[in-house]
Amino acid sequence: MKGNELWLVEQSRSGDVDAFEELIKDYKKTAYNIALRVLRNVEDAEDASQEALIKVYKSIQNFNMQSSFKSWMYRIVVNTCIDFKRKKSINVVSIDENIDLGGNIEFQREIADDSNNPDALVEQNYNNKLIKDALNKLEDDFKMIIVLRDIQGFSYSEISEILSCNLGTVKSRLNRARKSLKELLERELNF
DSSP: OOHHHHHHHHHHHTTOHHHHHHHHTTTHHHHHHHHHHHHOBHHHHHHHHHHHHHHHHHTGGGOOSSSOHHHHHHHHHHHHHHHHHHHHTOOOOOTTSOEEEETTEEEOOOOOOOOOOHHHHHHHHHHHHHHHHHHHHSOHHHHHHHIIIIISOOOHHHHHHHHTOOHHHHHHHHHHHHHHHHHHHHHHHHO
16 A cells, blocks of 8 residues: 555544545546446446445444555445445346436447448447347356456456455456356357
């Protein structure tokens, strides 16, 4: 942990809200993005990420200073999202499907295509849909690890800390998740 971060944690432990704000400022956006990918709704993601940050502040006394603050915080974010999803009985849908912005407004992210070739665009959209649909059929544990590693780009050790499991478990679970995703895609393509 960086010296400045260590100092900010100590100050936050003593109740300094400004120090806490400084401590989390670089991590808030990623916390929100994780929540959005898991919950698929802007308002729920805002609520869950805010709830997670409050939990971080309230439980900062429990941070053991042995792991990185970032990983500890993201573990709280992931667990809060899982709890939030459980409470609301949200069925997670495609990670790039329409996002509800509230007020009957939906937003759909599209993957940019620099090609002007309509056939290539149709094929790319078909492939993206296949992958998204297959990813949504995975167990939550498998989906979560793929989101953390392949979409958010966390390292194996960071994922290990976030999910509170050992490095071997992360590698094994990611391998099984990718294998399951591959099998789902192969089944879909054989039909």
